[in-house]
Amino acid sequence: MIHRRSVVVAALALVAVSLAAEAPTVGPVRTIGIIGHAQAPSFEEGLRELGWIEGKNVTFARRLSTDPTELAKFAAELVRIPVDVIFAGNAASTRAAVEATRAIPIITVSADPVKTGVASSVSRPGANVTGFAITQLMGKRLEMLVEAIPTARRVAFLVNPTNPNTPAFRREAEAVARAKGVKLLAFEVSGPEQIEAALAAVAKARPDACIVAGDPVFTVAQQRLIVAAARHRMPTMWEYRAFVEAGGLMSYGAYTGDLYRGAATYADRILKGTRPADLPIDQATRFELSINLKTAHILNITIPRPVLLRADHVVQ
Numbered sequence: 088m089i090h091r092r093s094v095v096v097a098a099l100a101l102v103a104v105s106l107a108a109e110a111p112t113v114g115p116v117r118t119i120g121i122i123g124h125a126q127a128p129s130f131e132e133g134l135r136e137l138g139w140i141e142g143k144n145v146t147f148a149r150r151l152s153t154d155p156t157e158l159a160k161f162a163a164e165l166v167r168i169p170v171d172v173i174f175a176g177n178a179a180s181t182r183a184a185v186e187a188t189r190a191i192p193i194i195t196v197s198a199d200p201v202k203t204g205v206a207s208s209v210s211r212p213g214a215n216v217t218g219f220a221i222t223q224l225m226g227k228r229l230e231m232l233v234e235a236i237p238t239a240r241r242v243a244f245l246v247n248p249t250n251p252n253t254p255a256f257r258r259e260a261e262a263v264a265r266a267k268g269v270k271l272l273a274f275e276v277s278g279p280e281q282i283e284a285a286l287a288a289v290a291k292a293r294p295d296a297c298i299v300a301g302d303p304v305f306t307v308a309q310q311r312l313i314v315a316a317a318r319h320r321m322p323t324m325w326e327y328r329a330f331v332e333a334g335g336l337m338s339y340g341a342y343t344g345d346l347y348r349g350a351a352t353y354a355d356r357i358l359k360g361t362r363p364a365d366l367p368i369d370q371a372t373r374f375e376l377s378i379n380l381k382t383a384h385i386l387n388i389t390i391p392r393p394v395l396l397r398a399d400h401v402v403q
Contacts, residue, residue, distance in 0.1 A: 116143075116144055116145060116146055117139075117144065117145050117146075117171045117172075117358050118145070118146050118147075118148055118168060118169075118170045118171050119134075119145060119146075119147055119148070119170060119171065119172050119173075119174060119354060120147075120148045120149075120150065120165035120168070120170035120172065120173040120174065120191075121147055121148070121149045121150065121151070121173075121174045121176075122150045122151075122158065122161050122162060122165060122173060122174070122175050122180045122183065122184060123150075123151060123175065123176045123177060123180045123303070124151060124152060124155065124177075124180075124303040124306060124307055125151060125176075125306070126149075126151065127174060127176055127347050128347075129343075129344045129345075129347035129348045129351075130174055130176075130347040130348065130350050130351050130354075131147070131351075132348065132351075133347070133348035133349070133350070133351025133352065134351045134354060134355070136351075137351060137352070137355045139351075139354075139355065139358070148164075148165055148168055148170050150162075150164060150165060154279065154307075155179055155278070155279075155303045155304055155307075156278060158179055158180055158182075158183035159183050159186065159187070161183065162180075162183040162184045162186065162187035162188070163187050165184070165187070165191075166187045166188045166191060169191060170191060171191070171192075171357075171358060172191070172192045172193075172194060172354050172357055172358060173188075173191055173192070173193045173194070174193075174194045174350060174354065175193055175194070175195050175196075175197070176195075176196050176197075176343075176347065177196070177197055177301075177302075177303060178195075178197040178198055178203060178250060178251050178252050179249075179250060179251075179302070179303055180195075180197075180303075181193065181195040181197050181200065181203075181205055181216065182203070182205065182251055185205045185215075185216060188215070189214060189215055190215060191215060192215050192216075192217075192357045192362075192363040193205075193215055193216045193217075193218075193363070194216075194217060194218040194350050194353045194354055194357070194363075195216055195217070195218040195219070196218055196219045196221065196343065196346045196347060196350055197218075197219075197220070197221060197252075198220065198221045198222075198223055198252045198255070198301070199220055199221075199222075199223060199252065199255065200212070200216060200218070200220055200368060201220070201368070202252075202255060203251040203252060204251075206368060209367060209368045209370075210367050210368075211364065211365070211367070212363060212364055212366070212367070212368055213364050214363070214364060215363050215364070216363060217353055217363040217364075217366040217367070217368055218350055218353055218368060218369075219346045219349060219350060219368065219369050219370070219371055220368050220369070220370055220371065221340075221341045221346070221371045222341070222370065222371060223252075223255050223256070223259055224326075224339060224340060224341075224374070225255075225256045225259040225260045225298075225300065226259035226260060226262060226263040227339060228298055228324050228326070228339050228340075229242065229259075229260050229263045229264065229267070229269070229298055229324070230263055230267070231324065231337065231339055231376065231394065232296055232298055232322070232324040232337065233267050233269060233296075234391065234393075234394055235322070235336075235337060235378075235388075235390050235391065235394045236295065236296050236322050236388065237391070238295060239269065239295040239296040239322075240268070240269060240270065240295055241269070241270045241272060241292075241293075241294045241295050242264070242269050242270070242271055242272065242294055242295065242296050242297065242298060243272045243274060243289045243292060243294040243296070243297040243298070243321075244260060244271045244272060244273045244274065244297075244298055244300070245274050245276060245285065245289070245297065245298070245299045245300060245305060245312075246273060246274070246275060246276070246300045246302070247275070247276055247277055247300065247302040247304050247305070248275045248277055249277045250300070250302050252301075253300065256300050257273070260298070272289075272292055272294055274288055274289055276304055276305070277304070278304060279304060279307065279308060282304075282308045282311060282312070283311075286311075286312070286315045289315075289319075289321075290315070290319050294321065295322075296321065296322045296323065296324070297316065297321050297322070297323040297324070298323070298324045299312065299323060299324070299325050299326070299330075300326070301326035301327070301340065306327070309329070309330060309333060310333065312330075313330065313333055313334045313335050316335065316336070317334065317382070317385065317386075320386055320387075321386075322336045322337070322383075322386055322388055323335055323336055323337070324336070324337045324338065324339070325337065325338040326338060326339075326340040327340055327343070328340070328342075328375060328377045328400060331377040331378065331379045331382075331400070331402060332377075332379075332402060334379065334382055335379060335382065336378070336379055336382045336383060336386065336388070337376070337377065337378050337379070338376070338377045339374065339375070339376045339377075340374065340375070341371035341373065341374055342371075342373040342374065342375055345371075345373050346371055349369065353366060375399040375400055376397055376398045376399050376400075377398065377399065377400040377401070377402070378390060378394070378395065378398045378400075378401050378402070379401075379402040380401060380402060380403055381402060381403065382402075
């Protein structure tokens with residue numbers, strides 16, 4: 088009888104341990120706001136790996152739209168909730184968040200937060216913004232485009248004048264254009280409703296190639312831009328690999344999956360009590376060149392072997 092009672096007690100103890108392991112974490116459920124134009128799966132995966140489980144100890148207030156003009160409204164909504172941390176995956180989202188609050192911590196993944204004025208310095212951001220800075224690569228993209236298309240002498244340059252990084256984009260591109268003997272033809276697009284007019288103007292100018300600045304306006308119009316580039320047989324350089332996988336010719340930029348996952352570590356530390364002002368802004372260190380050889384064949388372009396050998400990702 089004593090043995091049977093011991094077995095029952097031991098079994099009940101095991102059940103209790105199992106239930107305790109499955110029970111929600113003791114403590115308040117934290118809320119993380121995500122603002123931007125697309126989901127951030129790597130960010131949320133990184134949080135799960137660090138023990139932040141949606142529905143258990145964290146909830147997400149996702150404010151996503153393909154219309155960049157809604158960012159200010161989204162940021163205000165996150166402040167009213169209020170969320171404990173805001174994740175902003177690009178410069179426009181970061182600017183909207185900063186204009187909405189100087190109290191709620193903001194984690195950014197954007198080009199040069201210091202030059203755009205949302206942080207005091209890389210080593211000590213000083214306010215409520217920290218995260219990752221993406222090195223300006225506009226000049227490097229233009230260099231690679233001209234190397235891949237040696238005959239290119241007139242290059243269209245699509246930019247959003249309202250993007251806080253556009254002045255730096257222009258300076259870099261213009262410096263490389265002068266050095267390479269290339270004429271830049273700038274076309275401004277500040278909203279999705281201006282895409283078609285800009286594409287018509289680019290087609291009329293008949294450039295030898297095109298480079299598209301990184302901006303949510305162009306990201307959400309991805310397929311329209313790729314179709315237009317193919318229709319006008321215009322070799323185009325993009326920022327993100329996703330454009331190449333969708334049919335664009337070339338891209339060169341930071342690997343955002345790593346950055347978004349890294350941003351989760353910032354959120355983890357902030358939720359555990361570290362001030363964003365005390366967390367140095369890190370730099371993107373992994374960059375990738377992607378080339379779509381199928382698109383090159385359609386455009387009747389032969390990518391020089393030295394360029395092809397440097398590619399990290401090739402679509403056959």
